[in-house]
Amino acid sequence: MRLSSVLAGAAIAAATALPALAGTLDDVKQRGVVHCGNPPNIPGYAFTDDKGERRGFDVDTCKALAAAIFGDATKIKLTAVGPRDALATLATGGVDILTHRMTWTFNRDNGGGIEFVMPLFYDGQGFMVRKSANIKSATQLNGASICAAQGTTTELNIADWFRSKNLRYSIVTFAEPDEARGAYESGRCDSWTNDLGSLAARGLGLKNRDEHIILPETISKEPIGPVVRQGDSQWMHVARWTFNALIAAEELGITQANVDEMKAKSENPEIKRLLGVGDDLGQKLGLKADWAYQAIKAVGNYGEMFDRHLGPNTRLGLSRGLNGLWTNGGLMIAPPFR
């Protein structure tokens, strides 16, 4: 009896240890929900509102994908993962896609079993200091102690930048970004570093935000975007073209409010192709003909998604900057839907 139970155990281990890999789209369709990984708590990007709902830029990205696949933005399952475990969780099948604050870097893109879809948010790393320290530029931070979050590109960028400017520093890294902010606030460090978007978002948690300023230097480029597993080309294309559709919508003037009208009445050929009128682009992706229409209807175009959570009218108050359309001096451009 011992032998048979051992064999049964081995069989169960075999059955559960081999998740289907190639064919994430099929898995998602079969499961009925898109499983996304989000940051645990960053105001504006992924947070829980006072009704207990998860909201934010990264949550909307997931909703757009679900709308494109199912026509229903509620068919999502959100999992909060910290930056330390996010890539490993994705690589081993824990989530289908990471809509997170991960920077696209060479080392992450190659050899880790994951690959980046496209940048959806161009950011850069900056420093926050106390106004009372009378510092006007990051080059004055020689010998400073700096609080940072662990395992992100922040540590590497700091090392590179300070070395290039021949300045000394000492770095205090915490497991959670909010702990880094807390230690900076208590005076443990002279400066707090993170992506400018995160400084703006997490900086809202400081007791006296007015006592702190963000220095003008941006010491790195941080192209942030969604991440999928390597080797699943179809899933990568579904994600990439869904997000491109949102950017194209803003280029073409399609908004959440007028998308129905555009679909019914527009004579612009590109709008008609995008929204699935008279042409079925979704077929090549394995999606329905109105995939882009559903995504835009669910979250709006890229600009609306940005303004809703991160824009000048929100608590974060970020300007579009590099995240504006290419026609406005930004970097957001969608390949033609042709």
Add this chain to the structure above:
Amino acid sequence: MWRDPRARSYLLQGLFAAAILAVIAFIAWNTAANLARYNIRVGFQFLDRPAGFDILQRLIPYSEASTYGRAFLVAILNTVVLSAVGIVFATVLGFLIGLARLSSNWLVSRLAAVYIETLRNIPLLLQIFFWYFAILRPLPGPRQSLALPGDIFLNNRGLYLPAPVFEPGSGFVAIALIAAIAAAMAIYAWANRRQAATGQRPAAGRMALGLLIGLPFLAAVATGGPMSWDRPTLAGFNFQGGVVVIPEFVAMAVALSTYSAAFIAEVVRGGVLSVQQGQIEAARAIGLRPISIYRLVVIPQALRAIVPPLTSQYLNLTKNSSLAAAIAYPDLMHVFAGTALNQTGQPFEVMALTMGVYLGISLAISWLMNWYNRRVALRERTP
């Protein structure tokens, strides 16, 4: 053959062993197949690549250009030092509180009981945060540091001490120190023999002390004082120079020590209570003072019952040190299984190495404690 019990048992054990090997082989094959399918890079070559990040506390030279392998060593040293300091203080504090708990003074034993119950039942992570912010809050910033005599400065970036700089010639002083220690041990052995033979104990303590101070001092004078001090000085934001004890280390050490001391106190109490009451009564009957009763009769016998659970507490302390990432103390878990793991994107190798190190440290502690356990074990009287 089925009828012979021995042959049957061999056969069954052989089949069972084969099944276990099959399961292990299957798991290994499955892992390798999945690693290849997920396109995850395998291999330990990353240990030779430059790490690119800095570490807050390093006991051996390290810079951002150092390799991941070096970062691994730095992290291991940080963990070992924290665990060693934690174990020492936890043991001392634990013994004191355990004996206090047994005191006949009602207030003392109640206070000890409150200490034990409080610290045992609050999660360690919360206690670590408490000590970190409790230590940071009252300390001043660098510009308003507490200046202590001897060029020692205390602020919320750390305790800054002058560091000794060893110049050529200090090797002689080191040799003299080692010779003095050896001579001191010989003196103690000689004093024990004299005491056993004649009942009189020569002043071994004073002689050893004289040697330990005198010999290195003579060597230092002979070579012209081959040591200078690197004093910490305030330069811009922080102090430069000297050696610094970071508040993260102090907070971790205090949290780990006080937490484990609560458990060790109960272990000590159990061990002392296990000593037969007759021993204590006999010791009192021959006129020993209470302190001598504890030192000569109770503790040596209690150690037999204390040492095995004490080993467990030491292992727990070592493993609990991995919580250091919460307050930025750069231990093995934080630096290697945190930063390096995320940056190399190779979780399997990194976690395997990390688990191997913790296993090695724990086995070393167990081995040492088991050796000590054998020494204090009750030796049966040989007829």
